[in-house]
Amino acid sequence: MKRFVLKGTIIYCKSKEELAAVDGGYAVCEDGICRGVFETLPERYQSFTLKDYGSCLIIPGMTDLHVHAPQYTVCGYAMDLELMDWLNAYIFPEEAKYHDLSYAKTSYQVFVQDLVHSPTTRLCAFGTLHTEGTLELMRQLEEAGFTGYVGKVSMDRNSPNTLRETDGAEALKGWLSQCNFKHIRPILTPRFIPACSDRLMAEIGELQAQTHLPLQSHLSENPIEIAFVKELCPDADFYGDAYDRFGTFGTNGSTIMAHCVYSDEAEIARMKENNVYVAHCAESNFNLSSGIAPVRRFLDAGLHMGLGTDIGAGTSVSMFRSVKEAIIASKMYWRLIDSRQKPLQFSEAFYLATRGGGSFFGKAGSFEDGFDFDAVVIDDRKIRTPLPKDPVNRLERVIYADDCRTVIDKYIQGRQVICG
Amino acid sequence: MKRFVLKGTIIYCKSKEELAAVDGGYAVCEDGICRGVFETLPERYQSFTLKDYGSCLIIPGMTDLHVHAPQYTVCGYAMDLELMDWLNAYIFPEEAKYHDLSYAKTSYQVFVQDLVHSPTTRLCAFGTLHTEGTLELMRQLEEAGFTGYVGKVSMDRNSPNTLRETDGAEALKGWLSQCNFKHIRPILTPRFIPACSDRLMAEIGELQAQTHLPLQSHLSENPIEIAFVKELCPDADFYGDAYDRFGTFGTNGSTIMAHCVYSDEAEIARMKENNVYVAHCAESNFNLSSGIAPVRRFLDAGLHMGLGTDIGAGTSVSMFRSVKEAIIASKMYWRLIDSRQKPLQFSEAFYLATRGGGSFFGKAGSFEDGFDFDAVVIDDRKIRTPLPKDPVNRLERVIYADDCRTVIDKYIQGRQVICG
Numbered sequence: 001m002k003r004f005v006l007k008g009t010i011i012y013c014k015s016k017e018e019l020a021a022v023d024g025g026y027a028v029c030e031d032g033i034c035r036g037v038f039e040t041l042p043e044r045y046q047s048f049t050l051k052d053y054g055s056c057l058i059i060p061g062m063t064d065l066h067v068h069a070p071q072y073t074v075c076g077y078a079m080d081l082e083l084m085d086w087l088n089a090y091i092f093p094e095e096a097k098y099h100d101l102s103y104a105k106t107s108y109q110v111f112v113q114d115l116v117h118s119p120t121t122r123l124c125a126f127g128t129l130h131t132e133g134t135l136e137l138m139r140q141l142e143e144a145g146f147t148g149y150v151g152k153v154s155m156d157r158n159s160p161n162t163l164r165e166t167d168g169a170e171a172l173k174g175w176l177s178q179c180n181f182k183h184i185r186p187i188l189t190p191r192f193i194p195a196c197s198d199r200l201m202a203e204i205g206e207l208q209a210q211t212h213l214p215l216q217s218h219l220s221e222n223p224i225e226i227a228f229v230k231e232l233c234p235d236a237d238f239y240g241d242a243y244d245r246f247g248t249f250g251t252n253g254s255t256i257m258a259h260c261v262y263s264d265e266a267e268i269a270r271m272k273e274n275n276v277y278v279a280h281c282a283e284s285n286f287n288l289s290s291g292i293a294p295v296r297r298f299l300d301a302g303l304h305m306g307l308g309t310d311i312g313a314g315t316s317v318s319m320f321r322s323v324k325e326a327i328i329a330s331k332m333y334w335r336l337i338d339s340r341q342k343p344l345q346f347s348e349a350f351y352l353a354t355r356g357g358g359s360f361f362g363k364a365g366s367f368e369d370g371f372d373f374d375a376v377v378i379d380d381r382k383i384r385t386p387l388p389k390d391p392v393n394r395l396e397r398v399i400y401a402d403d404c405r406t407v408i409d410k411y412i413q414g415r416q417v418i419c420g
Numbered sequence: 421m422k423r424f425v426l427k428g429t430i431i432y433c434k435s436k437e438e439l440a441a442v443d444g445g446y447a448v449c450e451d452g453i454c455r456g457v458f459e460t461l462p463e464r465y466q467s468f469t470l471k472d473y474g475s476c477l478i479i480p481g482m483t484d485l486h487v488h489a490p491q492y493t494v495c496g497y498a499m500d501l502e503l504m505d506w507l508n509a510y511i512f513p514e515e516a517k518y519h520d521l522s523y524a525k526t527s528y529q530v531f532v533q534d535l536v537h538s539p540t541t542r543l544c545a546f547g548t549l550h551t552e553g554t555l556e557l558m559r560q561l562e563e564a565g566f567t568g569y570v571g572k573v574s575m576d577r578n579s580p581n582t583l584r585e586t587d588g589a590e591a592l593k594g595w596l597s598q599c600n601f602k603h604i605r606p607i608l609t610p611r612f613i614p615a616c617s618d619r620l621m622a623e624i625g626e627l628q629a630q631t632h633l634p635l636q637s638h639l640s641e642n643p644i645e646i647a648f649v650k651e652l653c654p655d656a657d658f659y660g661d662a663y664d665r666f667g668t669f670g671t672n673g674s675t676i677m678a679h680c681v682y683s684d685e686a687e688i689a690r691m692k693e694n695n696v697y698v699a700h701c702a703e704s705n706f707n708l709s710s711g712i713a714p715v716r717r718f719l720d721a722g723l724h725m726g727l728g729t730d731i732g733a734g735t736s737v738s739m740f741r742s743v744k745e746a747i748i749a750s751k752m753y754w755r756l757i758d759s760r761q762k763p764l765q766f767s768e769a770f771y772l773a774t775r776g777g778g779s780f781f782g783k784a785g786s787f788e789d790g791f792d793f794d795a796v797v798i799d800d801r802k803i804r805t806p807l808p809k810d811p812v813n814r815l816e817r818v819i820y821a822d823d824c825r826t827v828i829d830k831y832i833q834g835r836q837v838i839c840g
Contacts, residue, residue: 018475073805073806073807074805074807075817076803076816076817076818076819076820077807077813077816077817078813078816079766079816079820080746080763080765080766103806110804110805110806130744136805175639239605268730285746286751286752287748287751289751289752289754289755289763290755291752291755291756292752292756315744315820315821316820316822324735327499328703329704330707331709332706332709332711332712332752332756334709335709335710335711336711336712336752336756336757337756343500343709345498345500346499378738380696383496384530385493385530386493386523386526386527386530387493387494393497393498394499396496396497396499397495397496397497398496399496400495400496400499400735400736401496401735401736402736402822403570405825
């Protein structure tokens with residue numbers, strides 16, 4: 001099915017402020033590319049296969065811009081520590097288990113199966129240090145129909161011996177040579193400054209300069225972490241500058257930095273200059289007591305931004321939850337930190353989850369002509385109300401209910417994934 | 421089935437700090453009363469009917485200490501306003517519809533059916549101003565097997581004409597005379613100071629002094645509301661004092677005050693003195709941008725406290741969500757407001773949802789000998805993980821997943837309610 005039309009109640013973002021909603025609309029897919037949404041199906045598309053979803057909602061696919069697939073095994077456990085202690089007590093010991101390929105296989109199966117039933121169509125995921133395990137994750141995601149980036153994690157200090165490489169650059173090259181997937185592509189993934197020696201970070205910077213591969217890492221998440229980075233890199237002007245000195249802060253290729261809870265004006269300015277993406281992970285920042293990221297300031301500064309579940313500090317693969325928590329976090333930022341920073345409107349948070357994160361892939365996250373055809377079909381009849389059914393209110397309700405059971409079908413670059 | 425034993429992995433609070441967990445334990449019910457939890461079933465209970473739930477979790481029932489049943493129709497909609505504007509724009513017009521008994525019937529059916537599939541066994545609910553509609557809610561909750569209090573809302577000012585009574589005391593007495601239910605009992609429910617004239621509040625105070633009925637209302641939720649109360653009651657020392665002057669702040673009977681986000685030392689001291697219960701509604705306080713209640717200070721002051729979903733400013737009947745959001749809120753309070761106020765531990769939040777709120781009913785919310793037998797049976801096999809299954813970690817995971825599908829059976833004072 002390469003040319004088809006979906007019929008339903010279609011909602012998508014035209015801009016951060018503008019949601020388009022078409023009851024009984026037609027979304028046209030031609031060879032994986034969206035040809036737009038129409039109230040009446042144009043003559044030229046009437047020969048396409050029509051899939052009528054009745055009164056279901058059809059929204060663009062959501063991009064999870066920051067997710068640690070191997071941590072899905074521990075998510076929802078032991079949320080009593082802050083970042084650095086939590087990594088040492090729970091996360092590093094868990095990730096070390098992924099040297100065992102059969103453990104990786106079983107664990108990633110659960111993650112990928114649950115992801116299928118979520119509104120996520122694209123993702124930027126961390127694997128672990130292990131080449132074989134990470135390739136296994138990529139294979140499973142590819143087979144399930146997803147599009148995305150997956151990174152073998154690079155780390156060589158301040159972690160247990162079981163999670164420390166002696167030649168991280170060599171390991172990276174070995175992994176890259178085996179990344180032969182169509183829709184799941186590799187992304188450079190230095191864990192974060194505390195876990196990467198200067199040598200390793202410099203090698204990754206060089207590799208990115210040669211290959212122009214994208215890169216993902218963490219930035220300014222927690223005060224203790226930030227103090228540690230200052231200690232490790234006393235010459236850096238700020239956390240982001242510690243990356244930038246190695247060329248791993250957007251100058252050599254597209255780059256995502258997760259969290260940015262404590263990014264100040266200088267860091268924000270550098271991110272803008274270097275086109276760095278923010279992956280805003282509100283639930284994770286709540287659960288690890290990190291704080292709240294200044295998303296309104298990021299928007300005002302014109303930064304690229306999307307949302308991440310940040311499994312396993314986030315506790316669900318559901319991007320519905322990420323949208324809800326992003327709104328809540330922005331309200332608390334306004335109330336408790338800075339009343340000049342207006343909370344996110346629903347349309348803005350929905351934008352971040354679809355078009356905001358999707359733009360990391362080029363044209364993704366909307367139904368405008370020329371965008372990749374990523375769609376999520378939602379049957380919200382289980383969420384009952386006697387109220388009149390305004391499309392946007394229906395969508396808002398699904399998202400606040402955080403109910404992935406409503407997701408019945410997905411399309412990723414036109415490839416159908418059955419969820420219901 | 422009046423004498424029975426449930427077998428499973430049993431978890432309950434002995435105190436705020438101490439969770440008891442018994443794998444393959446037996447919880448004994450005799451005529452609606454719990455006779456304790458045992459690792460080996462004592463001889464004297466071996467004639468009781470045994471219901472073996474295998475590896476399922478069995479926890480005490482949860483009490484929703486603050487919920488507006490009629491607002492379930494709008495929950496998850498239009499979360500862009502603060503309290504007073506939100507009431508006027510969305511809530512009052514919606515509640516006005518409940519003068520139509522058939523609308524009330526249909527709407528309450530959805531609420532009660534969803535509540536059946538939740539971990540809630542007891543509740544303190546607001547109806548609307550309308551006698552017939554509120555009686556309908558009580559009837560439906562009674563028939564579904566719940567135990568709880570329901571209040572016909574009293575209000576006579578600062579609301580639309582359609583939601584304003586001329587003789588609130590008379591209306592209250594008329595309603596009370598028709599409250600002939602066994603497990604669902606009436607509770608006095610002045611909406612809040614802004615919506616109740618001095619005369620009405622004084623009449624309710626007198627009625628409570630005569631009848632010793634319990635009472636529920638709202639307190640110190642939002643800065644604009646608090647300023648309005650100051651304007652309406654210039655002589656009151658603080659918001660709670662405005663109630664206390666009418667005897668509606670715990671002196672004449674058990675009293676629940678929802679929110680208490682901005683309660684200061686004087687208000688906390690008065691609540692302690694008057695035995696007032698706090699219904700902490702973290703998600704609602706997030707959604708309406710109200711702020712975060714100082715729950716650690718409430719605990720340190722020895723206040724009675726439970727959790728509320730506060731439908732419709734809260735967006736789910738799931739008390740799992742209320743537990744999760746209470747923990748998150750306390751972390752943000754610690755991080756953003758006062759680092760001396762330690763976040764809630766998981767056991768503390770679980771305590772608040774079970775034993776904390778349950779104590780409003782006497783002995784409820786635990787499995788110790790002499791407590792009412794309220795139990796929730798959770799089949800968490802859908803939440804898959806390769807990790808070893810520690811009982812408390814399993815429970816934590818269910819709660820963070822906020823997955824009511826795991827609730828398969830409930831018992832309320834020994835009455836079985838099928839959920840699965």
